Amino acid sequence: MSLEIYIDLILVIFLAITGIAVIYVRNLFAVAMLSGIYSLLMASIFVVLDAVDVAFTEAAVGAGISTILMLGVLAITGNREKVSNKSPILPLLIVICTGALLVYGTWDLPIFGDPNAPVHTHVAPEYIANTYKHTGMPNIVTAVLASYRGYDTLGEVGVIFTAGVGVLLLLSRRKTTNKLNQKSKSEDQS
Amino acid sequence: MKHHIVPRVIAKLFIPGIILFGLYVQFHGDYGPGGGFQAGVIIGAAMILYGLIYGLNDLKKVAPSNIIISLIAFGFLLYAGVGIVTQILGANFLEYGVLGHTQKEGQHIGIILVELGVGITVASVMVIIFYMFAGRKN
Amino acid sequence: MDLILSHINYWVAIALMMIGFYALIARGNLIKTIIGLNIFQASVFLLYITFGKVSGGTAPILQKNTELYSNPLPHVLILTAIVVGVATTSLGLALVVKIYESYGTIEEDEIAKLDAQEEN
Known part of the structure; x- marks a missing residue:
């Protein structure tokens, strides 16, 4: 196994943590910045996976333009997310079932x-x-x-x-x- | 941001560099990473940075919105126009070989024109979207 | 360990997809929903680029003395998908601004409540 696969491993773990943080954080300004970080990490992963053109686009679009657009909209609409009293159990159940099915599908995929x-x-x-x-x-x-x-x-x-x-x-x-x-x-x- | 001296000075230093880099990415896309999509976004980002630092009205003096709106259509038409020209010259739609003396030369000319069309459309769409959102606040 | 290393990208892509999916179906805030959609999109990009990687290969820009390149075709697909993604995101955000201006809120349940009031 080469070094790049370990770099990739570390970066995807960071990516997953950022993704979870996006769900939990309720301040929408923080969420917009986190989604910028998410895009930047994604761009780094694309470089490790040899997709330099894609990384370039993702860094410019995801971390640059998208974040500015989000912030522009938040300046209009305000930045607090209301705490909803809906029960999260049904969505969680759907998400876990779908995810489990997809993970089951990965056994047939070629190795990395x-x-x-x-x-x-x-x-x-x-x-x-x-x-x-x-x-x-x-x-x-x-x-x-x-x-x-x-x-x-x-x-x-x-x-x-x-x-x-x-x-x-x-x-x-x-x-x-x-x-x-x-x-x-x-x-x-x- | 108008009264913060640090961002104003830094932006003045950076914006020409960003635009130059965008042009490099645009025209060097055949040899290195890059192309119309990336260059369009980079040049759009440079203009948006100018707008964020110096205010929307100053940016509109540099790039009036009616010109930007016509550039959106111009880029798209440039792309489609290359296809029409190749058809007139007797080849299929977007078959660039006929544009030059040799196949490779024609491909080169065709790809540069097409990427230019992509870049113009993407950059002007980014700027116009910024105009719309930023102008909404007032 | 080999199993984890050879499948981790697929699993992370699936995990991110599910995070985005959860934000889409469970959260009532419209901006959070759009960010969820973005995360979902980016996870699909990750999956495609992972398929294109050849171990030991380099970026698909031809040069002398190199034989092994990663697969360029997923890169082409995803390159355009990213730019189209930002275009659709901006359209969605424009709709959010419009909704905010006519309802004064971007929470789904409050919008539904206001709609119900108007009907009565």
């Missing part, structure tokens, strides 16, 4: 880093062998993203475009004040 796993033997070698011949590009991820799978990426850009337009449509109009809002505002003032 196995070079003979089905995912590495079918299509991927073709791309690794031929990308430079076809596109003259050393970075296979960029070549697959922009050239071989150009249609898909066009679709992804369409999704981002649509999300941008959606946010514009939702938030660019003036504030609509209805009765309920006015009531709660006057309660706040009194």
